[in-house]
Amino acid sequence: MKNTVQVSGIEVFAYHGCMNEEAVLGGKFSVDISIQTDFSKSAQSDELIDTIDYVRVREIVVEQMAIRSKLIEHVAYRILEKFKQEFPTAIESKITVRKLNAPIGGVVDEVAIIIEG
Numbered sequence: 001m002k003n004t005v006q007v008s009g010i011e012v013f014a015y016h017g018c019m020n021e022e023a024v025l026g027g028k029f030s031v032d033i034s035i036q037t038d039f040s041k042s043a044q045s046d047e048l049i050d051t052i053d054y055v056r057v058r059e060i061v062v063e064q065m066a067i068r069s070k071l072i073e074h075v076a077y078r079i080l081e082k083f084k085q086e087f088p089t090a091i092e093s094k095i096t097v098r099k100l101n102a103p104i105g106g107v108v109d110e111v112a113i114i115i116e117g
Contacts, residue, residue, distance in 0.1 A: 002091060003039040005052040008032045012065040016072055019103065023068060030110075031061050031079075032096040037089045052087055060086065072097040076115040084117075092116060 010031040015023050035052050042051035064078045076095045083093045098112040 002036055005035045005037060005054065005057070006033065007054050007057045007061075010058055010061050012062060014065045014075075015068045016065075016070070016075060016099070017103070018070045022103070027102075028100040029065060029072070030098040030100060031065070032098075033057050033061065033079075033083075034094040035083065035087065036091040036093070037087070038091070052090065056086065057083075072099055072111075073113050073115070076113055080115055080117050 010033070012029045012031065013026055014029050015026040016029070017023065017027070035057070037052055039051065042048075060082050061079055064075055064082060067075070067078070069075045069078075076097045079095050079097075080093055083090055083095075094114065094116045096112055096114045098110045100110050102108055102111045104111065
């Protein structure tokens with residue numbers, strides 16, 4: 001059985017970006033996580049240990065977002081790799097990282113990347 005755990009709208013203030021100002025001033029980011037897994041065991045056991053812990057998902061995102069990167073692609077890849085290490089029952093993960101109010105020389109609500117694996 002293939003099921004999905006989602007944690008959406010994880011808000012983080014971080015210092016990602018290619019411009020020096022971004023390393024100093026930082027900015028707001030929003031991260032959405034979708035992890036495909038098999039709920040069969042947890043559906044029967046009713047135990048947290050048998051599923052993907054939402055709290056740990058958020059912690060991993062916050063930990064990885066705290067490590068400065070020039071590219072949000074790099075951050076998303078680190079999150080994906082950490083999920084693979086910590087959640088052996090994960091079949092596939094999808095990570096969306098949104099940079100809010102990105103300084104790209106015009107009015108833009110957000111830029112985003114999506115990585116799956």
